[in-house]
Amino acid sequence: MTHEEFEELVPAYVLNALAPGEEMHLRAHLETCRTCAIMQQEHLETTGYLALMAPPVSPPADLKERILVEASRAPRAAPPPVRPRRRSGWARMGAAIAAAAAIVLAVVAGALGLVGYSQARELRQVLAVVGSASRTVDMSPASQDGAAGRIYIAGGDRVALVMSGLPDPGDRVYQLWLIEEGRPVPLDAFRPEAGVAAFTLRARLGPGQDMAVTLEPSAGNTAPRGPQVLST
Amino acid sequence: MTRNSESPEREDRELLLQVARGDEQAFARLYDRFAAPAFGLALKICGNRALAEDVVQEAFLSIWRKPGSYHPERGTVASYLFGAVHNKAVDAVRHEESLRRREQAFGDQPEESGQEEVVEGAWIALRRDQVRDAMRRLSPVQREALELAYFEGLTYSEVAGKLGIPLGTAKTRLRDGMIRLRNLLSGRMIGGAQ
Numbered sequence: 001m002t003h004e005e006f007e008e009l010v011p012a013y014v015l016n017a018l019a020p021g022e023e024m025h026l027r028a029h030l031e032t033c034r035t036c037a038i039m040q041q042e043h044l045e046t047t048g049y050l051a052l053m054a055p056p057v058s059p060p061a062d063l064k065e066r067i068l069v070e071a072s073r074a075p076r077a078a079p080p081p082v083r084p085r086r087r088s089g090w091a092r093m094g095a096a097i098a099a100a101a102a103i104v105l106a107v108v109a110g111a112l113g114l115v116g117y118s119q120a121r122e123l124r125q126v127l128a129v130v131g132s133a134s135r136t137v138d139m140s141p142a143s144q145d146g147a148a149g150r151i152y153i154a155g156g157d158r159v160a161l162v163m164s165g166l167p168d169p170g171d172r173v174y175q176l177w178l179i180e181e182g183r184p185v186p187l188d189a190f191r192p193e194a195g196v197a198a199f200t201l202r203a204r205l206g207p208g209q210d211m212a213v214t215l216e217p218s219a220g221n222t223a224p225r226g227p228q229v230l231s232t
Numbered sequence: 233m234t235r236n237s238e239s240p241e242r243e244d245r246e247l248l249l250q251v252a253r254g255d256e257q258a259f260a261r262l263y264d265r266f267a268a269p270a271f272g273l274a275l276k277i278c279g280n281r282a283l284a285e286d287v288v289q290e291a292f293l294s295i296w297r298k299p300g301s302y303h304p305e306r307g308t309v310a311s312y313l314f315g316a317v318h319n320k321a322v323d324a325v326r327h328e329e330s331l332r333r334r335e336q337a338f339g340d341q342p343e344e345s346g347q348e349e350v351v352e353g354a355w356i357a358l359r360r361d362q363v364r365d366a367m368r369r370l371s372p373v374q375r376e377a378l379e380l381a382y383f384e385g386l387t388y389s390e391v392a393g394k395l396g397i398p399l400g401t402a403k404t405r406l407r408d409g410m411i412r413l414r415n416l417l418s419g420r421m422i423g424g425a426q
Binding site for chain 2: 072
């Protein structure tokens with residue numbers, strides 16, 4: 001999506017009138033585009049007035065009590081520290097996973113001509129697995145270039161993979177492999193956006209199984225040909 | 233944003249900063265100030281009192297729990313707070329669409345206003361007059377698009393579908409409506425002739 005196309009969506013975004021996939025995509029753009037961020041702030045101010053078009057209605061008295069009771073017992077987050085600079089692959093991954101997934105999904109969706117709801121469903125799946133993961137397995141880079149990957153394993157065979165710091169593959173493609181007893185089995189091929197890629201898959205990861213990411217001349221190889229980028 | 237609303241805005245800001253520091257009494261005062269317009273907004277969107285109560289509860293508690301998410305330099309407390317309410321109300325209504333349809337079918341209408349003594353900040357009533365006046369000065373199609381998006385919780389593509397207009401036109405009407413509204417409210421368009 002071009003910057004102009006993002007800009008066109010900002011008013012609708014502020015009105016909460018975007019489809020979930022578009023919203024995630026625009027939110028990622030807003031993190032890097034000052035023009036759109038300023039526009040968002042200006043439109044947000046307007047909604048502060050628009051809200052008043054609804055006639056005021058006094059809520060029941062016990063609502064206030066419920067809220068105050070809940071507040072007095074709720075643990076509060078400390079005001080967040082200044083966002084750390086994105087130095088390493090891990091620091092970058094510490095930032096919004098949702099933004100990362102949205103960028104990747106937007107690229108894939110664009111390539112396949114999918115829009116809207118299917119993006120939202122995939123993104124929700126990534127976040128659902130990450131949120132309910134019972135264990136994680138880290139992938140290490142083959143060289144020192146800052147690539148990082150983490151595998152999230154939720155119940156059964158639900159797996160999500162989130163990677164960052166992946167160099168631009170150019171006209172090659174990244175390929176994920178499941179390595180069972182030394183034998184590589186090809187899984188998903190993917191291209192990162194801004195160095196980030198995230199998706200879900202079904203796989204049982206137990207002892208004796210590893211995962212690796214290689215950089216291949218094309219997708220669909222039955223055995224890895226290119227260099228290894230990440231591995232467990 | 234006329235001059236005589238600067239002082240209430242500054243008060244609101246100070247109040248929310250106290251809330252951010254964990255002051256429960258400040259939080260109670262914040263509630264008193266904004267509960268009626270917040271609940272009115274949630275009720276208009278959700279069409280269901282129980283749902284609206286949950287929305288208001290979640291919105292206020294999210295403000296309490298995430299003190300770092302309000303940035304005074306980025307906007308007023310009103311836009312921040314109503315933004316939280318609107319967000320949750322739209323989420324709720326998109327999930328509860330069928331419930332709402334059933335309730336309306338069985339005549340279980342939400343009790344709308346018709347209430348006299350509504351407690352809210354006096355300057356909020358002033359702002360309400362300003363925005364009602366400004367909304368009247370939008371073109372009918374801009375006003376209609378904004379109402380469908382903001383109060384019905386429709387996405388812009390649903391607005392386009394409902395009105396039988398292209399996606400681009402829906403986006404444009406929303407954008408132009410918002411720009412015009414902003415200009416009218418900031419006093420840039422004196423007289424405001426269409």
